[in-house]
Amino acid sequence: MIRVPAHVEERMMHRLPRPPLHTRRIVPLCTVAWAALLVGAAAVQSPQPIAYTLRVPAPETHMLDVTARIPTGGRDSVVLVMPIWSPGFYRVEDYAGKIQTISATGPHADTLALRRWPEQTNRWTVTTGGAAFVTVTYRLLAEGHSVTTDWVGPELGVVNGPATFIDVADSARRSYEVTLILPPQWPRAASGLTPAPDGKPDHWTAPDYDDLVDEPIVAGDLSIHGFEVRGHRFELVDSGQPASWDGARAAATVRRRGSWRTRRRSGSSGVRASIRSSPTSARPRSTRHTVRRRTASSWRPWP
Numbered sequence: 001m002i003r004v005p006a007h008v009e010e011r012m013m014h015r016l017p018r019p020p021l022h023t024r025r026i027v028p029l030c031t032v033a034w035a036a037l038l039v040g041a042a043a044v045q046s047p048q049p050i051a052y053t054l055r056v057p058a059p060e061t062h063m064l065d066v067t068a069r070i071p072t073g074g075r076d077s078v079v080l081v082m083p084i085w086s087p088g089f090y091r092v093e094d095y096a097g098k099i100q101t102i103s104a105t106g107p108h109a110d111t112l113a114l115r116r117w118p119e120q121t122n123r124w125t126v127t128t129g130g131a132a133f134v135t136v137t138y139r140l141l142a143e144g145h146s147v148t149t150d151w152v153g154p155e156l157g158v159v160n161g162p163a164t165f166i167d168v169a170d171s172a173r174r175s176y177e178v179t180l181i182l183p184p185q186w187p188r189a190a191s192g193l194t195p196a197p198d199g200k201p202d203h204w205t206a207p208d209y210d211d212l213v214d215e216p217i218v219a220g221d222l223s224i225h226g227f228e229v230r231g232h233r234f235e236l237v238d239s240g241q242p243a244s245w246d247g248a249r250a251a252a253t254v255r256r257r258g259s260w261r262t263r264r265r266s267g268s269s270g271v272r273a274s275i276r277s278s279p280t281s282a283r284p285r286s287t288r289h290t291v292r293r294r295t296a297s298s299w300r301p302w303p
Contacts, residue, residue, distance in 0.1 A: 046173075046174070047071055047073060047168075047172050047174040048071040048133075048174070049071075049174055049175040049176055049177055049205075050068060050069065050070050050071070050167065050168070050174065050176050050177070051068070051069040051176070051177040051178075051179070052066060052067065052068050052069075052164075052165060052176070052177065052178045052179070053066070053067040053179045053181065054066055054159065054164075054178065054179065054180045054181065054217075055067075055181045056152055056157060056181075056182075056183045056186070057183070058183075059152055059153055059154045059157065059183055059185050059186070060153070060154050061152075062141060062142050062143040062151075062152050062153065063100070063139055063140070063141065063142065063152065064139070064140040064142040064150055064152050064157075064159070064164070065137070065138075065139050065140075066137070066138055066139075066140060066164060066165075066166075067135060067136070067137050068135070068136045068137075068138075068165070068166055069133055069134075069135050070133060070134050070135070070136060070168060071132065071133045072128045072130075072131060072132060072133055072134060074130060074132065075128060075130075076127065076128060076129070076130055077125055077126060077127050077128055078125070078126050078128060078134070078168055079123060079124070079125050079126075079168070079169040079170075080123065080124045080125075080126060080136065080166050080167070080168060080169065081122055081123050081124075081166065081167055081168075081169040082095050082096040082099075082122040082123075082166050082167075083095060083122075083162035083163075083167075083213065084096075084122055085162065086148040086160065086161075086162040086163075086213070087162075087210075087213065087214050089147065089148050093148060093149075093162075093163075094122075095122070095149075095162060095163040095164075096121055096122040097121070098140050098141045098142070098144075098149075098150070098163065099138050099139070099140060100138075100139045100140070100141055101138060101139045102114065102124070102136065102137070102138035102139075103136070103137055103138075104126045104134050104135065104136050104137075105134065105135045105137070106128070106129065106131045106134060106135075107131055107132065107133060112126055112127055112128060112129065112131075112134060113126070113127040114126050114127075114136075115127075123169060124166075136166060138166070140163075140164065142157075142159075144163070147160070148160055148162065148163060149163050150163045150164055154185050155185070155220055155221065155239075155240070156186075156218070156219070156220040156239050156240070157186055157189075157217075157218065157219040157220060158216060158217070158218050158219075159180075159216060159217040159218075159219075160213075160216050161212050161213030161214065161215065161216065162213045165212060165213065167209055173208055174208070174209075175205060175206065175207050175208065176205065176206040176208075176209065176212045177196065177203070177204070177205050177206075178191075178193060178203070178204045178205075178206070178212070178217070179200075179202065179203050179204075180202040180203075180217060180219065181202070182202060182219060185220075186219040186220050186221075187220070187221055187222070188219065188220075188221075188222050188224075189201075189202050189217060189218065189219035189222070190217070190218055190219075190222055190224055190235065190237045191204055191215055191216065191217040191218070192214075192215035192216070193205065193206055193211070193212070193215045193217070194206065194207075194211075204217075218237055218239060220239045220240075221239065221240070222237055222238065222239055223237070223238040223239075223241075223247050224236075224237050224238075225237075225238070225247050225248050225250070225251035226251075227251055227252070227254075227255040228255075229255055229258040229259050230259065234254070234255070234258070236250060236251040236254060
């Protein structure tokens with residue numbers, strides 16, 4: 001038996017052999033390969049956005065036409081759903097009951113089978129035939145006088161997300177696009193949604209369904225009063241010109257109060273502009289729109 005001196009044994013224990021060159025290179029290559037696989041998987045799992053186009057052919061009829069371009073992911077059928085309640089207003093409502101007509105077509109304008117569920121009337125099944133996307137067109141009766149419903153009239157339009165946007169009934173996180181084509185009676189529109197990157201007017205995006213349905217759209221003869229609070233942009237939007245309402249003064253008051261509140265709060269980076277509509281009369285000829293603070297949430301407004 002050969003006995004190694006203690007000082008030599010100690011040096012051997014603390015001097016680990018250096019791995020071969022090819023072994024040392026495999027580690028970063030494996031890391032890169034795993035990263036590429038993860039990125040590829042995320043790309044596959046991330047659905048394409050749903051794009052809505054809103055049209056008002058005749059405001060006096062209180063009808064709102066919606067066209068939704070919905071990716072299918074190559075599935076033979078997709079289930080569509082309409083919300084039954086709105087965030088901040090936790091009461092079951094029949095938004096799907098406002099749909100007057102609905103149809104679905106494929107990429108070549110071919111008519112697709114669309115079946116409404118008898119047991120859950122806020123759901124539909126579209127037989128896609130494997131098409132990459134379907135176009136769903138529906139007409140909504142927009143004569144609601146509530147902060148959760150739609151209103152369309154000659155002087156004013158208010159579009160609330162839950163009452164307007166059909167979605168795919170799954171748990172996938174996807175983005176959304178909204179384009180509003182204004183009738184001649186409505187000079188301009190405003191929304192808390194994010195303006196689309198193309199810079200086109202009345203074209204907005206939302207990173208998920210939460211933001212889509214939590215940011216109403218208002219259109220008509222609007223007065224917009226913009227201001228900033230600690231680097232965050234807000235807008236107070238007025239429709240109509242009631243004699244008892246001073247929009248500029250109201251915006252200044254909100255700005256002062258917002259500054260005071262953000263000074264007292266920590267972590268104010270989550271503040272963002274948003275618009276909420278609240279009709280001041282049964283017939284919403286003049287509507288006041290106020291800014292509010294919004295916090296992120298995750299929810300699904302259907303059973």
